[in-house]
Amino acid sequence: MELRLLVTFEKVATVLSFTQAAAELKYAQSSVTGQIRALESSLGTELFDRLGSRIRLTESGERLLPYARQIIELTEEARAAVVGAEEPSGALTVGTMESLTSYRLLPLLELFHHRYPGVRLSLRTTIGDETRQALRQGAYDVGFLMEEETRHAGLDVAVLAVEPLALVAAPGHALAGVPAARTADLVGQSLLATEPGCAYRDLFERELNSLEPAGSGVSFTEFGTIEATKRAAAAGLGIALLPEVTVAAELAEGTLVRLPWEAPFTLRTQLAWRAGKRLPGHVRLFVKQARRLVSEEG
Template sequence: MEIRHLVTFRKVAALLSFTRAAEELSYAQSSVTSQIRALETSLGAELFDRLGGRIRLTPAGEKLLEYAEQILELVEAARADVAGGDGPSGTLVIGTMESITSYRMPPLLEFFHHRYPKVQLSLRPSLCADTRHALRQGTFDIGFLLEQETRHPGLESVVLAEEPLVLVAAPGHPLARRSELSRADLRSVSVLATEAGCAYRDLFEAELRDVASAPFLEFGTIEAIKKGVASGLGISLLPTVTVAAELDKGEMTALPWEAPFSVFTQLAWRGGRRLSRESQLFVDQATRLMREDAPRGAPA
């Protein structure tokens, strides 16, 4: 049983795909297949059921996965301890989202670039539900979440801050002249939003759902939403940090409506396993820098 075979097995088990595992490991698919077969031969057991074009772990494969996780964690810990003088290194796969990547992470990315140049941060854009799934499967090492819930089965997490939200419109929008707004007012106009699955979008949509309302127009990215709002196409509920510059310049205006719900920026990782030195370093520094950058009065 070779360590590299266990690494390949863990990746195939996480992705349930020989093809995708080969791509992520930079192997030929035939090499992945031969390594899994060699592992099965050495153990005398089938590790995957091949069902047409799909695979799944056998009971033996599920047992091996538990041992493989422990073995590889010990290998990583030993490597880090023995080679500690070289400093942190390797790749961290991080699930994130546009509002975090563009508006919260730059100081953290700059810190790692200058202080730990051997640590490569691989950022993967992902909706929160997909990030949670990828963390449980071991595809992501760490993930940022922006959600109302702060407890996640199978994961450990830390709340970095409550993320303030603001309802914005162009200065010339009809609602911009109102001193207060009701839900009926909000239902009468177009709402520009990110795709379904974004926590604050889903909560806002649920708030307006009980009576027929104008449809939510999905613009895909926050930058596209901001341009649509500034041109008068509709209103949008967004994290305050993403529109702070536009509000300061007068390109948008904050509407007099406060969301009856809260969402929290969080950092999460798979529960029940020891973080690698590099992952722990990322968690520690992200917590420090993002809490320092949190809006005054927001809980840390």
């Protein structure tokens, strides 16, 4: 089995798309298709089921995938050992989330762009369960999490920083003038949020639901992104619980105010990778620099 065929197979198996794999590998789609057929021919078995415009791994493909990833990892490690560690290089797929990419990771990304151009970063925006599952399956090399828990089955974790939260609203909101707000004071308020799956949104919802009559539940107006949620809050459409780092500028400008409510839970920004995975040198470097720079930002 040729290494380049395994690299192409691993990419297609990760993204489950010949078109996307071709774009990321910078191949023509016909080349990707041809390489997969060549690998299937050499093994004497089909690796993908073609289902119209979609594909999925066959049982043979599922069995091959972990071996392909091990071979690729070992090859990159061997290359780094022979060439030396002076110039780190290699592909690095990172699971992240909007709040971290926009407000925490820029110093880290700038460092790798300027100092380590041989490390090819690919950022994938997912949250919570999706990120953890992608790490366990090997689709991501590392992934950033913002969670209450710091132990995750099948993953090794580095806790980078405590992530303070802020409950915000437009200036003049009724709760802005009280000395302290209780959770009971928030029930019945217009609530704004990003999509379900964000740890802080889900924990906030759980806290509010603990005070609601059985079966009623709270409801949020969902805006999908942090920026849209902030704009809605500033326009007086309701209150929103967001990471403090994402609203620092608006609080300083006065377009948002912080309401006097303290969250009864604590989130921590974390970096995770598959437990027991042999991390290549450029991935270890990313973990090291993330510990330094993201912790300093926190």
